């Protein structure tokens with residue numbers, strides 16, 4: 254085995270390791286294995302029985318001992334992590350349903366976790382700028398954290414990126430470049446530009462190994478919030494799938510640390526039927542994912558990743574799903590819309606379509622009897638509803654007819670009439 258240079262993270266030996274072959278090396282601004290070209294991951298020499306795996310801090314830096322940041326590096330933070338694990342009230346169909354409210358992060362999506370870690374590593378490596386390809390949420394996070402870090406941000410976005418996300422990026426001063434094509438086209442260009450200019454590539458597939466380390470903190474939080482145990486199911490909206498893989502990694506690390514006795518959670522990957530390369534491979538019983546060459550046809554733009562040019566990323570996610578005895582499931586546009594409305598009406602939560610897919614998947618799995626009444630289920634609600642006004646408008650249209658009625662000042666009777674009509678409307 255190659256010589257393993259010790260990393261400098263807070264108390265745990267840390268290194269980069271190839272996901273495919275046995276190559277290992279020092280932490281650095283590196284995005285693929287020098288031997289076989291596969292994606293990398295951060296590996297730790299974990300000490301079983303270690304009890305001081307958390308700090309007194311809140312948020313993702315509570316898990317600093319299990320992150321690759323060096324001891325003397327100040328984190329780039331906007332207060333990400335420590336998101337609520339909310340018990341569902343009206344949505345529950347089977348099992349004990351818990352909602353992990355990732356839209357509570359500073360820029361409105363879970364991406365703040367991976368970007369906070371990757372941006373901190375970019376400073377640690379002395380890099381001068383951060384570039385990303387993004388369906389929107391990563392770009393928003395990169396723009397905000399780069400502003401905080403004092404670095405320029407370059408966001409490459411596909412044509413279909415929702416306007417509110419572009420506005421968020423613009424408001425914090427990012428350079429936004431629209432790429433004519435899909436997310437996969439933006440991905441390729443970000444990779445080339447990062448290499449050419451020596452920038453940090455903060456694209457949230459598997460390309461940047463430090464981003465998964467941020468993602469995995471969601472898993473540690475779930476473990477702690479459940480009273481130091483794993484749920485039976487974790488349902489995750491998936492583009493390429495690093496969030497899903499990283500959450501599973503968290504539970505594996507907890508096992509190595511001797512903190513988790515029972516088995517790990519079963520991971521469910523959810524995609525929109527209009528772009529579902531991972532689900533297609535899962536259902537076909539295939540070992541490898543192939544890119545989605547059909548038309549990308551979904552309003553869930555944040556998870557619409559055809560994986561063109563990097564379908565191995567999909568294969569990496571598929572193998573985690575299988576390893577965890579999990580499932581990959583696709584949901585239709587109608588199911589996404591219905592679950593968006595169910596979540597809003599029964600729990601009071603507004604999420605974007607790319608997050609509502611998790612609700613739709615839960616409802617299907619509960620109906621089909623996969624989830625037993627005694628099981629704990631965690632849904633990752635990954636992005637805020639305010640980020641996609643067009644989807645929000647479509648969903649709200651069914652409900653706006655009465656609210657658009659105007660009344661004269663002082664007309665108490667009209668208020669009562671409208672309320673009565675609206676309640677009648679709701680109950681029919």
Ligand SMILES: Cc1ncc(COP(=O)(O)O)c(C=O)c1O
Nearest residue numbers: 390492493494495496555635636
């Ligand atoms: C709201 C939302 N949910 C889920 C995902 C999918 O995450 P991953 O990149 O881990 O597949 C994304 C990715 O952009 C997202 O924006």
Ligand SMILES: [Zn+2]
Nearest residue numbers: 271274286289
């Ligand atoms: Zn390799």
